[in-house]
Amino acid sequence: MGYLGGILIWAHALPVVIACMLTALAFARRGRTFALMVSCFGLGLLAGMPGVTDDRTTFLNAKVRIQGVVDAVRTHPGRRVSVLVRDVVKLDTNATLPGRLLWSWTDPPVVPQAGLKFTADLRIRELRSRANFGLSSSEAYWKRRDVRHRAYSRGAVRVIWEEGRTNPRTWLLNLASPLMPDTQGGAAVRALLFGDRFLLAADFMDRIRRAGLSHSLALSGLHLALVASFGLGVASVLSRICPGLLLILPRRKLAVLSAFPLVAAYLWLGDFSPSLLRAFVMLTAVSLHLFVGSRSHPQDALFAAIAVLIMADPSSAHDLSLQLSVLAVGGLVLFMPIVAALLAPLRDRGAFWRPIHGLLTLLAVSCCANLFILPAQVLYFSEVTAHLWLNLLWLPALSLAVLPLSFLGLAASLCCPLLAKGCFFAAAWGVDILDRFLVLLDGAGFLAATPVLRPSGVQVVGYGVVLVAGSVLLTATRSRPRALVFLGLGLTLLAVPSLWQEGRQWRDEVELTVLDTGMSQAIMVRGSTGRTVLVDGGGGWSADYDPGRAVVGPALSWQHPPRIDRVLLSHVHADHLRGLFYILDAFDVGWFGWSGLVDQSNDSRRLVERLTRNSWPVHRLRAGDKVVIEPGLHLEVLHPAPAETGISDNDTSLALRLVRNGRGLALMPGDLEKRALEHVVNQESTLAAEVLVLPHHGSKSSLHPRFLAKVQAAWAVAACGPGNRFGFPHPSVVLACKRAGLEILTTADHGALRFCWRGEKAARVESARLGVLCGD
Numbered sequence: 001m002g003y004l005g006g007i008l009i010w011a012h013a014l015p016v017v018i019a020c021m022l023t024a025l026a027f028a029r030r031g032r033t034f035a036l037m038v039s040c041f042g043l044g045l046l047a048g049m050p051g052v053t054d055d056r057t058t059f060l061n062a063k064v065r066i067q068g069v070v071d072a073v074r075t076h077p078g079r080r081v082s083v084l085v086r087d088v089v090k091l092d093t094n095a096t097l098p099g100r101l102l103w104s105w106t107d108p109p110v111v112p113q114a115g116l117k118f119t120a121d122l123r124i125r126e127l128r129s130r131a132n133f134g135l136s137s138s139e140a141y142w143k144r145r146d147v148r149h150r151a152y153s154r155g156a157v158r159v160i161w162e163e164g165r166t167n168p169r170t171w172l173l174n175l176a177s178p179l180m181p182d183t184q185g186g187a188a189v190r191a192l193l194f195g196d197r198f199l200l201a202a203d204f205m206d207r208i209r210r211a212g213l214s215h216s217l218a219l220s221g222l223h224l225a226l227v228a229s230f231g232l233g234v235a236s237v238l239s240r241i242c243p244g245l246l247l248i249l250p251r252r253k254l255a256v257l258s259a260f261p262l263v264a265a266y267l268w269l270g271d272f273s274p275s276l277l278r279a280f281v282m283l284t285a286v287s288l289h290l291f292v293g294s295r296s297h298p299q300d301a302l303f304a305a306i307a308v309l310i311m312a313d314p315s316s317a318h319d320l321s322l323q324l325s326v327l328a329v330g331g332l333v334l335f336m337p338i339v340a341a342l343l344a345p346l347r348d349r350g351a352f353w354r355p356i357h358g359l360l361t362l363l364a365v366s367c368c369a370n371l372f373i374l375p376a377q378v379l380y381f382s383e384v385t386a387h388l389w390l391n392l393l394w395l396p397a398l399s400l401a402v403l404p405l406s407f408l409g410l411a412a413s414l415c416c417p418l419l420a421k422g423c424f425f426a427a428a429w430g431v432d433i434l435d436r437f438l439v440l441l442d443g444a445g446f447l448a449a450t451p452v453l454r455p456s457g458v459q460v461v462g463y464g465v466v467l468v469a470g471s472v473l474l475t476a477t478r479s480r481p482r483a484l485v486f487l488g489l490g491l492t493l494l495a496v497p498s499l500w501q502e503g504r505q506w507r508d509e510v511e512l513t514v515l516d517t518g519m520s521q522a523i524m525v526r527g528s529t530g531r532t533v534l535v536d537g538g539g540g541w542s543a544d545y546d547p548g549r550a551v552v553g554p555a556l557s558w559q560h561p562p563r564i565d566r567v568l569l570s571h572v573h574a575d576h577l578r579g580l581f582y583i584l585d586a587f588d589v590g591w592f593g594w595s596g597l598v599d600q601s602n603d604s605r606r607l608v609e610r611l612t613r614n615s616w617p618v619h620r621l622r623a624g625d626k627v628v629i630e631p632g633l634h635l636e637v638l639h640p641a642p643a644e645t646g647i648s649d650n651d652t653s654l655a656l657r658l659v660r661n662g663r664g665l666a667l668m669p670g671d672l673e674k675r676a677l678e679h680v681v682n683q684e685s686t687l688a689a690e691v692l693v694l695p696h697h698g699s700k701s702s703l704h705p706r707f708l709a710k711v712q713a714a715w716a717v718a719a720c721g722p723g724n725r726f727g728f729p730h731p732s733v734v735l736a737c738k739r740a741g742l743e744i745l746t747t748a749d750h751g752a753l754r755f756c757w758r759g760e761k762a763a764r765v766e767s768a769r770l771g772v773l774c775g776d
Contacts, residue, residue, distance in 0.1 A: 001020075001037065002040035172269075305326075320380060382451055511756045517552065537583055538552055569593070693717050
């Protein structure tokens with residue numbers, strides 16, 4: 001545990017420090033154990049230390065011809081692959097790219113194979129993901145794996161693959177895939193057997209996610225345990241054919257020996273995913289205890305699995321699938337013995353009650369596992385589902401029919417394609433029936449996932465302490481006083497962050513956060529009473545990515561209920577609007593304000609349709625209007641003019657000024673360009689503000705020196721993506737800001753930017769990527 005804490009502290013400092021202190025307190029009476037833990041913590045610090053590499057390269061942000069070797073391939077739903085490339089060289093200069101390259105490829109003509117050498121024309125960029133407060137960053141994850149740069153492709157690109165041998169796993173996948181039905185059920189069978197999710201559709205996986213069944217299609221200990229259970233069947237057959245075997249090996253040991261080849265084969269088929277490796281090590285530990293003749297404890301097997309995986313690859317401690325897998329097993333270890341003891345009398349009441357006992361046990365397994373992963377699930381995914389009952393229908397079908405038929409089909413594909421087709425069809429049919437049922441539930445509105453308050457890391461630790469202490473209180477007698485102390489500490493950790501948030505009113509605190517949504521814009525304002533305003537929701541041009549669900553929603557609900565008192569839209573362009581659809585559908589909204597102007601886009605029509613069935617007021621805003629957030633804090637509407645009509649475009653954007661007790665805090669002019677800015681400048685109303693969100697993301701078309709001079713801001717923020725093709729913020733805008741005395745910040749370089757005012761003090765400026773930039 002000390003070694004693991006040392007690795008994780010680089011990414012989660014405060015929660016890990018608290019968890020390690022509590023663990024040390026639990027072992028305070030055991031001096032040697034405590035000393036060993038401290039030593040392991042130091043080793044973990046060294047093992048988890050971020051590497052320092054030379055990122056300098058001469059071919060960034062330009063399309064170049066490179067040569068490299070495919071190191072690994074990950075498949076994702078929606079025909080997407082992530083290709084990790086090593087030994088990348090620019091052919092015309094022989095310049096070498098530091099580290100590895102992450103090549104994200106949508107709809108490739110063929111899925112690349114690991115080990116192949118290739119030549120391709122790609123645009124190489126520095127790896128830079130979105131950085132927002134309270135959200136995990138994929139950038140840190142990849143850099144721990146020595147991935148420093150990335151490239152994007154869609155569809156067919158110019159690639160020359162060198163000849164190479166097809167590895168056995170890919171050969172088997174290519175052999176079995178044509179025999180599977182061309183349905184989502186067939187794609188699910190492919191995912192269950194090989195972990196290949198390439199053919200799974202995004203809408204299908206979204207339904208599976210909202211139904212709470214995602215774990216069933218991700219290779220995990222559940223699937224490995226089922227494969228291991230086949231060993232019981234093999235042992236039964238062998239014992240009937242040759243009863244004398246039982247004189248040499250008891251049935252349980254024979255079952256374990258029979259299961260291991262099957263388990264090893266499935267581990268290989270699943271490409272040694274971290275969750276499968278965890279289950280394999282646990283199974284190995286339990287089996288060793290069985291053959292030695294000692295009693296095995298599931299918690300010891302779990303700790304052994306964690307130790308083996310982390311020692312072999314320290315970066316795997318940051319793998320989300322492994323974290324969730326370990327937490328789920330931890331929940332089973334803590335609470336299933338208690339539940340099993342309560343349900344045991346039901347099993348002994350007769351044959352009629354045994355199926356009921358089985359269903360209740362299955363429900364208990366789902367509840368115990370989900371109970372322990374709940375805070376991590378909410379922290380990472382920001383939503384919960386109330387459909388655990390679907391596991392009672394699906395998991396038995398998966399375990400008793402879909403997976404066995406899939407394995408039988410795979411075996412038959414080697415010798416009897418016709419039988420393989422029949423098995424794959426039957427297995428896929430089971431998944432397709434599930435999907436049809438989910439479509440019906442979704443159409444009736446019964447499949448919605450609910451966004452909830454996302455906890456802080458400290459609260460996640462507190463939740464875990466409460467569960468562990470509660471388990472001890474239910475099972476132990478001698479340790480109850482100590483467990484009560486830890487229960488109190490856990491409840492304190494749960495309460496303190498919430499109390500701190502409630503203290504905003506006494507701290508007289510107002511925040512403005514420009515979220516990092518890439519090449520788009522979303523701004524959050526939160527008053528001292530906690531009332532929240534969202535100005536724009538970010539967006540983009542890709543139908544595969546929803547910034548509302550992925551970034552804006554989770555950022556708004558971090559340590560705050562999923563409620564927005566005011567939602568404002570500057571104009572209906574995709575980079576400001578698309579992220580709002582999720583917010584309007586999923587969050588508790590007070591009222592919506594916009595100019596009322598539309599254009600001919602599908603997004604505009606979709607918004608109008610959404611507003612016609614809303615349950616909250618809709619306000620059309622014009623210059624001179626005031627949006628009250630709380631007493632003393634409001635937004636002044638500076639543009640468009642009351643008589644403005646026509647089509648929504650950049651120059652009809654809402655221009656808003658955040659004012660607190662007469663003090664101009666921030667100016668948000670949307671995408672206004674020179675003509676509209678001239679109109680705003682000529683108004684009699686003051687434009688003074690301490691923070692200026694640059695119009696149109698810092699475009700040259702919005703450069704207006706008189707406007708900059710009249711605002712008299714100290715900070716200018718450009719909401720833009722790294723290495724964007726528009727060149728925002730334009731160099732001329734950057735130069736003009738410097739001449740006007742503004743310090744310019746960009747979400748591309750700094751991530752989300754938070755400006756916090758307490759009382760009459762100057763703003764404290766924080767960067768999600770770099771930390772505190774200015775202020776106490």
